[in-house]
Amino acid sequence: MKTIIGNWKMNVGVRESVALARGVLYALRGKSVVPEVVICPSFIALSEVRKITAKSRIALGSQNSGFLETGALTGEISVRQLEELGVSHVILGHSERRQLLGETNEMIQKKLALAVKHQLIPILCVGETREEREQGKAKEVVIAQVKAMFAEKISFKKFPLFFAYEPIWAIGTGKAATPADAVEMHQVIRQTIKELVPSFSEKQVSILYGGSIDSKNAYAFLREQEVDGVLVGGASVKLSQMREIIDAASDALESTLSLT
Numbered sequence: 647m648k649t650i651i652g653n654w655k656m657n658v659g660v661r662e663s664v665a666l667a668r669g670v671l672y673a674l675r676g677k678s679v680v681p682e683v684v685i686c687p688s689f690i691a692l693s694e695v696r697k698i699t700a701k702s703r704i705a706l707g708s709q710n711s712g713f714l715e716t717g718a719l720t721g722e723i724s725v726r727q728l729e730e731l732g733v734s735h736v737i738l739g740h741s742e743r744r745q746l747l748g749e750t751n752e753m754i755q756k757k758l759a760l761a762v763k764h765q766l767i768p769i770l771c772v773g774e775t776r777e778e779r780e781q782g783k784a785k786e787v788v789i790a791q792v793k794a795m796f797a798e799k800i801s802f803k804k805f806p807l808f809f810a811y812e813p814i815w816a817i818g819t820g821k822a823a824t825p826a827d828a829v830e831m832h833q834v835i836r837q838t839i840k841e842l843v844p845s846f847s848e849k850q851v852s853i854l855y856g857g858s859i860d861s862k863n864a865y866a867f868l869r870e871q872e873v874d875g876v877l878v879g880g881a882s883v884k885l886s887q888m889r890e891i892i893d894a895a896s897d898a899l900e901s902t903l904s905l906t
């Protein structure tokens with residue numbers, strides 16, 4: 647399967663989110679081979695967008711969740727509240743939160759445990775800075791981030807888990823990594839997870855690439871077997887781009903089907 651996740655960040659309000667969600671739904675109509683699509687509006691739009699995605703092929707995701715199950719954490723949203731809103735996925739540890747809001751591996755690990763407890767599918771973001779890549783430390787940094795997610799034991803059983811490899815230097819810069827770079831890092835992430843949690847089945851863990859994905863480069867990533875999908879920021883709030891990215895995923899899926 648291929649998964650397309652749209653992270654709308656703070657870019658659109660409620661009305662625009664509703665219109666975008668309708669457009670994405672329309673883009674999937676009539677297609678026989680479709681990717682899994684998850685849209686992640688901001689908190690304020692979740693309940694309105696849910697009215698459109700309910701009983702559709704689109705899943706609803708949150709951009710974050712708090713590290714406490716409930717209680718005093720001003721400005722955050724809890725997994726319980728997200729459950730009530732009908733959210734099925736949650737982005738955790740996005741680099742913007744790590745870098746600009748001081749989110750630590752420990753906090754993200756707590757959020758991961760709560761998400762799994764409440765049956766929210768985690769989308770865990772990892773990725774290195776430009777400096778770290780230039781110093782040859784990219785793999786080391788990403789491996790450490792992945793390892794930190796499994797520092798405390800969590801019972802995943804058969805629950806799915808997404809990792810998104812998002813090199814920080816590629817986010818919002820228009821300079822995506824190359825598909826070859828992504829494949830190389832995805833292999834490293836997959837191998838690290840295999841060693842840490844041998845009980846995971848192959849299909850349980852999906853690894854996505856994120857960072858300046860648009861309608862022009864999406865297919866080059868999606869056709870790679872190692873790339874289970876893409877996490878899209880800027881282009882995901884432009885309906886025409888999102889439509890073409892979904893088409894690229896359908897094409898990639900169709901070409902895999904024709905090979906089998």
Ligand code: 13P
Nearest residue numbers: 653817818857858879880
């Ligand atoms: P851009 O697609 O805008 O580079 O953002 C990627 C991202 O941060 C998705 O989570």
